[in-house]
Amino acid sequence: MRYYIKRRLEERIVAALRTNPAVALLGPRQCGKSTLARKLAERLPRFLYLDLESDADLNKLGQPELFFQHNADRLICLDEIQRLPQIFPVLRSILDRQGRNGQLLLLGSASPDLINRSSESLAGRIAYLELTPFLSSEIEVETKGANKKLWLRGGYPRSFLAQNESVSFAWRENFVRTFLEKDIPQLGIRIPSTRLKRLWQMCTHFHGQILNLSKIGDSLGLSYHTIQNYIDLLEQTFIFRILRPYHTNLKKRLVKTPKLYFRDSGLWHCLAGIRGFNDLMGHPMFGASWEGLGVESILAEFPDWDGYFYRIASGTEIDLVLENGRKKVAVEFKASVAPTVGDGFWQALQELKIDEAYVVAPVPEPYSLRQNVRVLSIADFVRTFRG
Structure with missing residues (x-):
């Protein structure tokens, strides 16, 4: 460094x-x-x-x-x-x-x-x-454009501080190899590294999605319970974040299956073959990448808040519901400099009696969308929420 x-x-x-x-x-x-x-x-x-x-x-x-x-x-x-x-x-x-x-x-x-x-x-x-990899609040003083670099490279120090994109990508490739071949066995866990890497690569398609263990198991020729054990292992070693659904007393058909995120955006980009920002912008999961970065940035910055997602069968959805005591905050992620939200978002705010809401997008300056609903960047959200 x-x-x-x-x-x-x-x-x-x-x-x-x-x-x-x-x-x-x-x-x-x-x-x-x-x-x-x-x-x-x-x-x-x-x-x-x-x-x-x-x-x-x-x-x-x-x-x-x-x-x-x-x-x-x-x-x-x-x-x-x-x-x-x-x-x-x-x-x-x-x-x-x-x-x-x-x-x-x-x-x-x-x-x-x-x-x-x-x-x-x-x-x-x-x-x-x-301790997580670097957070947006920690790297703002580094250079202009640091948050864009954090999104692409992730927050692992040697990846983030690498001299160029090629060196950063190579470091992440080596990290994956070492983790699978050395770090997991050191925990006393015997899983073939090739099998676990195939699981990682399969899970890149489920980043920010409802976790379908049966579908992953069918693709890899492994049982539902084996996949569950592997996912648990990767959650306990800080590779995956499993976001649970928000439960409410409302008489709604709630989605009850959790969502999966790679905690570090740079690792997900590495496994998805995304080497530069142009690759990222042209990728079909560009929006999921931004959402994953936002979810992890917020939950890592504010560990005292519980985080969930909210979705009902009809499609009404909030990406992230933060709860602390009786206070509820809604966060929607949009990978656009001119973000819009659908009717389902406003409906969900009413259903959950949300106290305040934010649309987190890569915008240069915060602005109000409606009363108690602000549009702002990840870094501005962190500053605002910390007060």
Whole structure:
């Protein structure tokens, strides 16, 4: 990387370490967890970083009780903790024995259930935070046109900061290969890499669509339940986001099947063979690409809000319904500089008693469509919604 782009999560990690014995920072491989941890080491006293992908560092934990006893007054960071799942029972006893906050920072590339395959729980001792690839609010200061580049390349730091589109695309191709051939087996999961890649490529056609497990299974010659297990795995390793349908007491025939999104737009573009912006604009799923970018950008920026989509059998639909307590916000995504919405959108706003609504589109300046309905870009939505 040419330089460090400050991550929004940095202050939340520091605050969480002050109030919890342990903090787990989870997120996909290569999203910047290690870089962020090293940055934290510059500001937090007595910070000790171990990379468990390094045999030298891994060997230091050959006698974990002795190691932690010797470093009892330090904040110990264990990077790629999924490499050492057997250490969790030891961590629990150490956290209880020392009884202070800010003892451990764990970095992992999968969900808690995949990382900690022991029966030991750190519940009540650990706070979980998720680091995503770069967000629009983090890269606005980078260069003019940064948000367009974020859309095409995705937010993985080495992809986003690559010197040109060819280097960025090659990095993503290598990421997919390494993930399938190395990262998944390291989690103790035995799935042929060729099979999982075929699933990825098949799922590019379902990006932003209702998830049809039977259709995917038929195409790959695999059972419904096998496909479900594979989809769950890719959700737990931060590759897919599964957006659940919004449930309401209205007497409507609601769509009850979830939608699937690739969380990083750059990875989806790579698997779909989209190398440049001209390729993207001419692609039949151009609109789905924008929608996926918007859904992920918003849900990653505002993790305290629950996200759903709303659709009934007649076609009335809202792309994203955000809910926090009793407040409901509707978001529609349109890949157009002159967006319009259909009657179904206005009908859905009334049905759900939406408090405020937005149409998120690649427009240069925000403007009002109707009262309480604004048209604005992803970056402007984030600024507006954060207040």
